[in-house]
Amino acid sequence: MSKLFARYVAALVTSLIAVSFLVFALNELSPGSAALKVLGPYALPEQITALTKELGLDRPFVVRYVEYVVKALRGDFGRSILFNAPVSDVIGAALLNTAILAATAFVVIVPLSILLGVLGGMREGSILDRGVVLFTTISSSIPDYAMGVMLITVFVVKLGVLPGLSPMVAQGQWSIAQQMVLPVAVITLFDCGYVAAMVRASMVDVMERPFIRTAILKGLPNRLVVARHALRNALIAPVTVILLQINYLITGVVVVESMFAYPGFGRMMLEAALAKDIALIEAGSLIAVFIAVSTNFLGDLCYALLDPRIRAQGKP
């Protein structure tokens, strides 16, 4: 267990250093200076030089990078040029909104995909199974942006029963809960097919094991075979996949956020990247890497806790 934790810390530190350096270097390569972005196309050359100096962008690359790292270690991530506010405030608000969306979607996706996966994998090749496979293939093949605009066309434009924008502020006739329906629906449809396919594959695998045959042969009703013997074992392998969805739900739902104007983390990162708001991009990337590496670790940890064989391997 401690070995696992040490590996996690090592991976986290190397990723954070590599990514912070990479983002800094990429920004150097990119054409167009930050000062020009802030001042607009009609700025005088003297103004640009002045602001470049004020922002400290005229000093060498390595000096600025080291300074950034030292400041960041003290918890100071600088100011966002785009929002004209401290980076930590901007990211905090965006992360909170994304956490709400991600948590809601997670609560819907996990039970639904486990149900679908278990129903399909219970009897491989049955009509129910074929149906589940077809559904999971099709729903995970329709991209979120395509699914989103289809749902908007039907429920917003044609029927007018749901709002097409989710700014997370109750406006007009739409409550915040109603604003959440379409974003969560799009994320669920796109993501749950993939998770369900993983659960199904694991279920199929477990149902072929000898202890299931024993349970069936000793006359246990099918319901109990699935509930008592198969389910527990079939959920071990997909736990990693399920936990990885946390990472996807926080950093990967950019399309949904920008489609519904949802003020979340992904949309903030897109805007920061388009505006070359380097302080925001840096801090946002670091947070995204932190979340990615941590969910990976969490997945490994749960896997080890659930499967006694892996736990035993950890102890020398």
Next chain:
Amino acid sequence: MTAKLAHLRWRISAWSAARRGIAAFAGLPPTARLGLAIVAFWVAVAACAPWIAPYNPNINHVEGLQDPVPSWTHPLGLDSQGRDILSRIVFGARTVLTVAPIAVLAATLLGASLGLLAGYYRGWVDSVISRICDLTLSLPTIIFYFVVLSALGASALNIVLVIAITKAPMTARIVRGLTLELVPRDYVSAAKMRGESAWFIMACELLPNMRGPLLIEMCLRLGYTIITIGMLGFLGLGLPPPDPDWGSMVNDARKYIYSNPLAILWPSLAIATLVIGVNLFADGLREEITRYQR
């Protein structure tokens, strides 16, 4: 005499290859055959685009902009700049069916090379490559795309590049595993004994023997790559205008969703059907090849 024999042998092998192809197709599950048919449809559309499309996809029909909804002259209507949507969908098939396969091919080449090197040489080469792959896999992909594409600019080359970099590590892992499995085989030892170079062994002995899993991997990647390229277009980081690209068409159609709601459906349906086709075929292929191996 020998020339004639060689010719005969070539004819036999061509005939048997064709027969094997037909048998493989007949052996595929019906969903995979459906998938292949959908993909074949879009490939045909892309190949015959100039003959199918009623207009040049980049011409602005300014006179039609007052009434951009579907009509006899423009069956699917006009987009926000007065361009014929049907023509743009037809030509958009060309864009996606060139960029996506090239990106997948690049990712596979990069991933397979890294995986072969890591699995063949092992030792420090393996640990360096594996660490880099782990690091790349832990990056948040979509945010990586934003940062790189906004910094370097969105072009076909840069899109292929970022996709290759983010997708290669998975292929590298698979190829590394396969290499470790194949290296102890007799034919590899024989090649080593003959004094073949490491390069020859990797390219001519190992690579051809992992074509099955690699092929499945590429087919599965292709579907997701098409989704990714569409997503970049949708978010405004896709291929530069004016050439048609389904993802940016979806984004453009959002501007006039109330006046012509169907316009948003066509590019969405195009992407969705193509990806469904690719994924159905890939799943069927995987089922077929794994069953064959069992």
